[in-house]
Amino acid sequence: MPNPVLVEVTRGNLVESRHEGAVAVVDADGATVLALGDVAAPIFPRSAIKGIQALVLVESGGADRYGFGEEELALACASHSGEPAHVAGVERMLRTAGLESSALACGTHWPLHQPSALALARAGGAASALHNNCSGKHAGFLCAACAMRTAPGGYEEPGHPVQREVKAVLEDLGCAAIPDERVGIDGCSAPNWAMPLTGLARAFARFATGRGLAEQRAAAAQRLRAACAAKPWFVAGTGRFCTDIMGHFGARAFVKTGAEGVFCGALPELGYGIAIKCDDGQGRAAEAITAALIARLLPLDGGDKEFLARFVRPVVRNWKGTAIGRIRPAAEALAMS
Amino acid sequence: MPNPVLVEVTRGNLVESRHEGAVAVVDADGATVLALGDVAAPIFPRSAIKGIQALVLVESGGADRYGFGEEELALACASHSGEPAHVAGVERMLRTAGLESSALACGTHWPLHQPSALALARAGGAASALHNNCSGKHAGFLCAACAMRTAPGGYEEPGHPVQREVKAVLEDLGCAAIPDERVGIDGCSAPNWAMPLTGLARAFARFATGRGLAEQRAAAAQRLRAACAAKPWFVAGTGRFCTDIMGHFGARAFVKTGAEGVFCGALPELGYGIAIKCDDGQGRAAEAITAALIARLLPLDGGDKEFLARFVRPVVRNWKGTAIGRIRPAAEALAMS
Numbered sequence: 001m002p003n004p005v006l007v008e009v010t011r012g013n014l015v016e017s018r019h020e021g022a023v024a025v026v027d028a029d030g031a032t033v034l035a036l037g038d039v040a041a042p043i044f045p046r047s048a049i050k051g052i053q054a055l056v057l058v059e060s061g062g063a064d065r066y067g068f069g070e071e072e073l074a075l076a077c078a079s080h081s082g083e084p085a086h087v088a089g090v091e092r093m094l095r096t097a098g099l100e101s102s103a104l105a106c107g108t109h110w111p112l113h114q115p116s117a118l119a120l121a122r123a124g125g126a127a128s129a130l131h132n133n134c135s136g137k138h139a140g141f142l143c144a145a146c147a148m149r150t151a152p153g154g155y156e157e158p159g160h161p162v163q164r165e166v167k168a169v170l171e172d173l174g175c176a177a178i179p180d181e182r183v184g185i186d187g188c189s190a191p192n193w194a195m196p197l198t199g200l201a202r203a204f205a206r207f208a209t210g211r212g213l214a215e216q217r218a219a220a221a222q223r224l225r226a227a228c229a230a231k232p233w234f235v236a237g238t239g240r241f242c243t244d245i246m247g248h249f250g251a252r253a254f255v256k257t258g259a260e261g262v263f264c265g266a267l268p269e270l271g272y273g274i275a276i277k278c279d280d281g282q283g284r285a286a287e288a289i290t291a292a293l294i295a296r297l298l299p300l301d302g303g304d305k306e307f308l309a310r311f312v313r314p315v316v317r318n319w320k321g322t323a324i325g326r327i328r329p330a331a332e333a334l335a336m337s
Numbered sequence: 338m339p340n341p342v343l344v345e346v347t348r349g350n351l352v353e354s355r356h357e358g359a360v361a362v363v364d365a366d367g368a369t370v371l372a373l374g375d376v377a378a379p380i381f382p383r384s385a386i387k388g389i390q391a392l393v394l395v396e397s398g399g400a401d402r403y404g405f406g407e408e409e410l411a412l413a414c415a416s417h418s419g420e421p422a423h424v425a426g427v428e429r430m431l432r433t434a435g436l437e438s439s440a441l442a443c444g445t446h447w448p449l450h451q452p453s454a455l456a457l458a459r460a461g462g463a464a465s466a467l468h469n470n471c472s473g474k475h476a477g478f479l480c481a482a483c484a485m486r487t488a489p490g491g492y493e494e495p496g497h498p499v500q501r502e503v504k505a506v507l508e509d510l511g512c513a514a515i516p517d518e519r520v521g522i523d524g525c526s527a528p529n530w531a532m533p534l535t536g537l538a539r540a541f542a543r544f545a546t547g548r549g550l551a552e553q554r555a556a557a558a559q560r561l562r563a564a565c566a567a568k569p570w571f572v573a574g575t576g577r578f579c580t581d582i583m584g585h586f587g588a589r590a591f592v593k594t595g596a597e598g599v600f601c602g603a604l605p606e607l608g609y610g611i612a613i614k615c616d617d618g619q620g621r622a623a624e625a626i627t628a629a630l631i632a633r634l635l636p637l638d639g640g641d642k643e644f645l646a647r648f649v650r651p652v653v654r655n656w657k658g659t660a661i662g663r664i665r666p667a668a669e670a671l672a673m674s
C-alpha cells in the first residue's frame with residue numbers, strides 16, 4: 001500500500017505535484033505519538049543523523065583534545081553550504097588535529113551556496129573537499145579516529161573502528177540491532193545504515209532527552225544539541241531551512257535535513273523525536289512536513305506561528321519573483337496545524 | 338487511486354526512493370498505444386511543449402522574416418543550459434528582430450551548466466535574462482509578435498495575441514478545447530495550460546506526423562523537428578538527456594523535458610506521441626521512463642540498445658565517483674524493455 005500524500009504543490013488552480021511519505025513521532029520509551037504511512041520499513045537516514053554520528057567525536061575525547069567549541073561541533077553535525085566561514089572552520093578542525101584536507105574522503109563539489117561558489121570562481125579559486133557539504137562530519141570522523149588512536153586512513157570504510165562505533169551508537173539510540181547488510185554508501189562515501197522511521201524517531205527522542213542513555217553519552221548529546229542551537233548557521237548556512245528553524249527556536253527544536261527527502265529532529269521539551277521520509281526523495285516536502293509537525297506539536301506564541309507559516313505553506317515564486325503556487329501539507333494530521 | 342510506481346532508485350540492497358506517475362503513448366488519430374496511471378487528469382506540460390509553442394514563430398512568418406536557421410529554431414524549442422553558444426544564439430535572434438535582451442520577460446538566472454556559470458563569474462560577468470534556460474523560447478515569442486505586427490510588450494501575458502495563438506495551436510494539436518481557467522504561470526512567466534496526458538501525447542503524434550493538420554502547420558512542425566534533430570545541442574546542452582538522445586537517434590526520436598517531472602516526445606516513424614508526468618516532479622524518473630519507452634517501442638540495433646541502457650537504468654554515483662545505486666524502471670510495462 002502506498003504511503004499517504006503528505007504534501008501538495010500547487011500552480012494556478014491545480015495541484016501540480018504531490019509527495020507521499022511516512023512520518024514517525026516517538027518518545028524516548030518508544031511510544032508512538034504520531035505515525036503516518038509505513039514507519040517500520042528501513043530507510044537510509046542519510047545526513048539527517050549527522051548529530052548522532054558526531055557523538056563519536058565527543059565520546060572519543062576528540063572534541064576536548066582538540067579544544068572544539070560550538071562552531072566546530074555544529075560543523076561536525078552539518079550539511080553546510082560551503083560558505084567561507086564553513087570552509088575555514090573545517091580547515092581549522094583538521095589543522096588542530098595535524099591533518100590536511102587531503103585526508104578528507106568525502107569528494108569534491110562546489111559550494112551549495114551559489115554566491116559563494118561564484119565568488120570562489122571570481123577569486124580564481126577551485127572547489128575542494130573542504131567545500132563538500134559533509135566536510136565537517138568527515139573532519140569529525142578523522143578527529144575521532146586520532147583521539148581513538150586508530151589510523152585515520154580508511155575512516156570512511158564500514159569496517160573502520162570509527163564507523164563500527166557510529167553503528168553501535170545508532171543501535172544503542174534506536175534500541176535495535178542493525179543488520180550489517182543494510183549498509184549503503186552515502187553521497188560523501190561514508191557508510192549509512194537503513195533504519196525504520198520509528199527507530200530513528202526514538203533515537204532522536206533519546207538524543208534530545210538523554211533518557212535511558214549512559215551518562216557520558218547523554219552529556220555528549222546535550223553538548224552537540226547546545227552547539228547546534230547556539231550556532232545554527234554552521235549546521236547549514238544562509239537561507240537554509242535547518243539554520244532558520246534552529247535560529248528561531250534555539251534549543252526548543254533540533255532539525256536536520258538528509259538527502260532523498262529525509263528529515264530527523266527532536267522537540268526536547270516534549271521528549272519527542274521526529275523522523276520523516278518522502279518516498280520520492282524531494283526535500284521541499286520533508287521541510288514542509290517538519291515545519292508542520294513543529295506547528296502542530298510545540299506550544300507556540302503568535303510570533304512563532306507567524307514565523308513558521310512561511311515554512312509550512314511556502315509560496316513558490318518564479319524567476320521574476322511572481323507567486324505562482326504554494327507548497328502545502330496535505331495529510332489531515334498535518335494540515336490541521 | 339495513486340498512479341503506479343514508474344521508477345525506483347536503489348542504494349546498496351534497498352530501494353531508497355520511488356516515483357509514481359502516468360504515461361500515455363497515443364497515435365495521431367487518438368488511439369492509445371500504451372497507458373499507465375491517470376492519463377485523463379490535466380497536468381501542466383511546462384517546457385515539454387516548447388516545440389509546439391515555437392510553431393507560432395514559424396507560422397507567423399517570423400522565422401523566415403529574420404532568416405532563422407536550424408540553430409535559432411532549436412533554441413526556440415529549447416531549455417538550454419546557458420552555455421556561451423546558447424546565449425550568443427539568443428542574442429542573435431533578438432538583434433535580428435531589432436530587439437534587446439531587456440525585452441525578455443523570462444527573468445534572470447545563472448547558466449544551468451555549472452562550468453559556464455563559473456567561467457562567466459571568472460570573466461567578471463553577471464547572469465542575465467539571456468542565460469535563462471527559456472530565453473530562446475521567449476526570443477521566439479518576441480519575434481513572432483513582431484512578425485504578427487503586434488506590440489511585443491506584454492507578450493508573456495495569457496491574453497497577448499502570441500499566447501492566444503499558442504493556446505489555439507495547443508487546442509488544434511491536442512484536438513480539445515482548453516478552459517481558460519486551466520492556466521498556470523510558468524517559471525519563466527509565460528502562461529502554461531494544463532492538458533491531459535492523452536491530449537499531449539496526441540498533440541505530439543500530430544506534431545510528428547502532420548496527420549490531420551493544415552498543410553502550413555504540418556510543414557512548420559516538420560521544420561522545427563528537423564532543426565532539433567540537426568542541432569540537438571541547442572535544445573538543451575552539454576551532458577543533457579534531450580541533447581544526448583536526439584544526438585543519437587536524430588529525427589527518429591523527438592524528446593523534450595519539462596519542469597516538475599514532465600516529458601513529451603514523439604517517435605515519428607511509428608506515428609506515436611509520448612507524454613509522461615511523474616507525480617512528484619522529479620526529472621530523473623521522467624528521463625528513465627522516456628528512455629525505457631524508446632527502448633520498448635522503437636526498432637533498435639545493438640548499438641542503439643547499448644547506447645540506451647545507461648539512460649534506462651543509469652548508475653548513481655557519489656562525489657568520489659563510486660557507484661552507489663541505480664535508477665530503474667519499475668512498472669512492468671516499462672521494465673520489460
